[in-house]
Amino acid sequence: MASSQALQGKTAAVTGAASGIGFASAKALADAGARVVLIDRDAAALDKACAAIGANALPLVMDLLDPAQCNRLLEHTLALLGQLDIFHANAGLYVGGDLLDTTPEAIDRMLNLNVNVVMKNVHNVLPHMIGRGTGDILVTSSLAAHFPTPWEPVYASSKWAIDCFVQTVRRQMFKHGIRVGSVSPGPVITSLLSDWPAEKLAEAKASGSLIEAAEVAEVLLFMLTRPRGMTIRDVVLMPTNFDL
Template identity: 35%
Template sequence: MQTWFITGTSSGFGRSLTEQLLRRGDRVAATLRRPAALDDLRAEHGDRLWVARLDVTDAAEVRRVIDAAVAELGTLDVVVNNAGYGLFCSVEEASDEQVRRVVDTNLVGSMQVIRAVLPHLRAQGRGHILQVSTAGGQTTYPNFSYYHASKWGIEGFCQTVAAEVAPFGIAVTIVEPGATATGFGDGLDTAPPMPEYEATPAGEVRRALASNAFPLPNDPEKIVRAMLDVVEREHPPLRLPLGVDTADHVRAALQARLAEHDAERATALWVAIHPGGPEDDQPTAAAR
């Protein structure tokens, strides 16, 4: 029996993961903004489900809840950073408050959970952190700029953390689900649309989402099962891409970035310090 700590368990992957873990006999420390949402699971599974209210944007509360979970449960084997906030609008349309909320929840909140749990995992000499990101942590779509900013940021953070904590027996895996029918789209925050963007890619994606034409090709239950499976691997990957769109879109984005990177190789090397001075007076000449 393992003990899991999961944020954002009221719905979506967090709720499904909690249900599957309890069914197989594990213990779950489930955190969410509205604890009553898990009353049905508490009635069914008793003390194998530990529930606490948690707003991940409150750093002091994050530390307090994690310390309480360890004190009561004794250990945490797997920590799942799943709580998130989705903002769907063009760059100009978002309010300052919306920008702050997406960064505070998806980036800073996830960072604070990891910071608070690491002393406990270090002390026990083991543990696995699953950071729920998205295909949008490696590629981008119009109207999701601030969401992408938070996810690209947390992926860079987690990649660094993984290298730092590996000597302590702690693994880190960034989970990258593609578009999936979890209800996340129904909870997206939006802003008043600007007519200037109607005839742009932002307008096209807005209309596709409004008409339910935005594809959701992935099975949420299989995604959760893949998350359960990766924890059992002897050598879990740093990134776990999950979904048809993740496989295709992220691969295409990485290939395009690599091609552009290689195309600028001559310029990149031109700026290096050469003992005898620059090889050429103009970077554009070096790149031709």
């Protein structure tokens, strides 16, 4: 594990930070000494999250599905932090179940947030990091990016796309001193699981096949605290019982 102040003096921004993996990530970063901007569209939840983390947490209310707001992520973040060392693209939506039961509107919304917004956010922050000659970008992917999960074809497809994006951008950016990586957890205890098929969720709970968001955050912190010459390009983590 990283030391308690391993990120002292660093700055970070996390999207979808009011709950789940985003909140756990922001808390881990702040606990390690970083000043962190928590980005979410839910103002009340964001205030509660920042209060729980403490003085190193700063709220930024944004609806990333609004193109005008999305394009100003870096501008608003720099207004609060002055510079950006770490960007965690975490915000996402889940659509599970049979494809024929999914609406075109739900497909559009999920792909826009899970793929387009991630690409636009990374595109937005990269020039700043390139100018400074350093930076870390982390993306929340999923175990579904590595396996054609039959109960979530739309969601899994979005994560396959973003996994390709992470790995290709990483190869473009390392020459600028920027590391790009992703974390691919199996089922995590977050609000996204409320959309799982009821029988699959019950089965996962009964078999102990879920992990905590804080456990994902520990992996993110490990990735960030490696020597600059080392990139952890992707970590797949899952409950041990998930393969049963």
